[in-house]
Amino acid sequence: MIKLYNTLSRTIEEFKPIKGKNIGLYTCGPTVYDYDHIGHAWNYSMADFLRRVLEYNGYKVKHVMNVTDVGHLVHDAESGEDKLEKSAREKGKTAWEIAEFFLDIYLANRKKLNLEEPQVICKATDHIKEMIKMVEILLDKGYAYEISDGIYFDTSKFPKYGRLSGNTLESLKEGARIEINPEKKNPTDFVLWKFSAAGEKRQMEWEAFGKMGFPGWHIECSAMSIKYLGESFELHTGGEDNIFPHHECEIAQSESVTGKPFVRYWLHTRFLMVDGQKMSKSLKNFYTIADLEAKGFSALDLRYLFLTAHYRSQLNFTWQSLDAAKIARERLNNFILGIKKKGKVNKGYKEMFLEKINEDLDMPQALALVWQMIKDKNVSDEDKKATLFDWDKVLGLDLANLKKVNIEIPKEVQDLVKEREVARKNKDWSKSDELRDKIAELGFMVEDTSAGSIVKKK
Ligand SMILES: [Zn+2]
Structure with missing residues (x-):
């Protein structure tokens, strides 16, 4: 029996799959506009431990991770610059180049950390159609409305909004930033699809709803998780900073579209x-x-x-x-x-x-x-x-x-170690000690074990 702490219920629960041994796990992946740091590594390692624990218990895990390469605005807010476009401007590259560059580094770091590779790694920009479709459904069902700068989710239509983070709608309204778009119906309403500003030529923009625009940050995770894992699946991970607003918004969008419970267990890593x-x-x-x-x-x-x-x-x-x-x-x-x-x-x-x-x-x-x-x-x-x-x-x-590990030892040191092993075989102890000193001068030390010599950095 696996027990997991579920942010949604704030208790440790027994893990129960929806059906059989095949389970779905979705991890909110990186926004690829900058180098990933050890805090990200901590968060993704937790998802890796979770997946490995499930597999060790005999479950077959389909692991999906998104890559945010558009629409994530600075301060996770609804206004302000797109992190990708900002980084591109600062570094004199295109947003597409920035995304590719930092994604490659991120994936290389995953390998170095020995994180199992998700079966699906999906980019937001490859799923624009799916996102638009979802926004259309939300508009049709009356969960969304259009104002001058974009299409927003009407949080008053989703009474469970705030359940994951423990925020009540009232407390959220009071705590909302002073700078609120006056056109929004509720201060807590969040953007689903943003229109490109008048006169602005974005590098990443698509035509939808009669003008140019781009997706809000939250909608990609709903669209892609449902596409690859179905309308209801078992597990969703992220950092504690994802709980609100990101995951709260994912639940609202997804359940409003499907009418079904979205995710069973929400797991969050605390900050490093x-x-x-x-x-x-x-x-x-x-x-x-x-x-x-x-x-x-x-x-x-x-x-x-x-x-x-x-x-x-x-x-x-x-x-x-x-x-x-x-x-x-x-x-x-x-x-x-x-x-x-x-x-x-x-x-x-x-x-x-x-x-x-x-x-x-x-x-x-x-x-x-x-x-x-x-x-x-x-x-x-x-x-x-x-x-x-x-x-x-x-x-x-x-x-x-x-x-x-030995491959990282320079050739020069490896040769000295081999030479020393020969000396030891010949019981030439003075030569062996001499070589040990030489190796030490190069910053390495040798340990003699029953399995042979082990070289380590000093
Ligand atoms: Zn996400």
């Missing part, structure tokens, strides 16, 4: 903090995977760090915590590299592991179990290795491909 503060460019604590790599860390060190925190707790990133994760991961890797053969998966430990991960994705407890088992004298090293490989289907630390 850096040195106890929210990440921001002005504080210069905005780190990307490339920044980590420049300091000698691997994206998998970050993944290990993510495993030490629960997705609903506030993870505080510090360089010390990443360093500790790196050291722990190396210890784990070395342990595995030191065992030649694989035995059998230990049933007792497997059961305990399942219990931990099924308890609302308690990865820190699952990771603690890894170390508990490694220390357990009643389990053979071979069985530990087999069990760890099995668990890695969920942990995703790429334990089966550890040899790859």
Whole structure:
């Protein structure tokens, strides 16, 4: 039995699929106008842990992730510049080039983090027709209305609006920004389709509803999730900042169009903090995977760090915590590299592991179990290795491909290591020590294990 915290009910619920073992999972993906940072990595890693836990439990998961490449306005608001067009202007590129450039980096980072690839990665600009169709239905059904700058969703027609975020319509009205478009029927109404401003020539715009325009940010997720996962599906993930307004709007649009419950379980990752503060460019604590790599860390060190925190707790990133994760991961890797053969998966430990991960994705407890088992004298090293490989289907630390790590060691060092191994075979200890010093001068250290020499960066 898998238990998950559902934002919609604010309780931990038993996971029940809608029908059978095939389930749908939708993840709100990146807005590709800038480099993705470690906060994004944290959020997408949670979706990856969720998917892997479901798969480990025998479910077949269809994972869909969108890519926002149009319509996401600055401050997530209804007015202001499109993030893509703004970035394009600042960097002297086209919006299409910007989208392609940052999407490629994002996808490469996903690979580095060993995130399973969604079966469907869909761009908003490839689904304009589907979005227009949805807006048409909402207009026909009386859930939407047109004003001078676009077509809006009438939140007063959807009484459940605010249920996900726990906001009542009244509190939302009071809390609404002072700068409200006076043409809107309700302050909480949100844009479905925006018209290009008079005299403006956008790079991304389409003809619909009699003029040029572009989709609002929320409608893409309704249109694409329904297209690929059906009108009702099981799971939807995002960061806690997506709860309101984005996911609240998705529910309103989708259920108004289909008349059916949209998503069963909503899971949200809490913000990642850096040195106890929210990440921001002005504080210069905005780190990307490339920044980590420049300091000698691997994206998998970050993944290990993510495993030490629960997705609903506030993870505080510090360089010390990443360093500790790196050291722990190396210890784990070395342990595995030191065992030649694989035995059998230990049933007792497997059961305990399942219990931990099924308890609302308690990865820190699952990771603690890894170390508990490694220390357990009643389990053979071979069985530990087999069990760890099995668990890695969920942990995703790429334990089966550890040899790859050596590829990052410069050729010069690798040659010295080989030379040293020959010296050791010949019991030429002084030569062996001499070579060890040479390797150390190049910034590496050698450890001798029963499985041979292991080289690590110092
Ligand atoms: Zn979304």
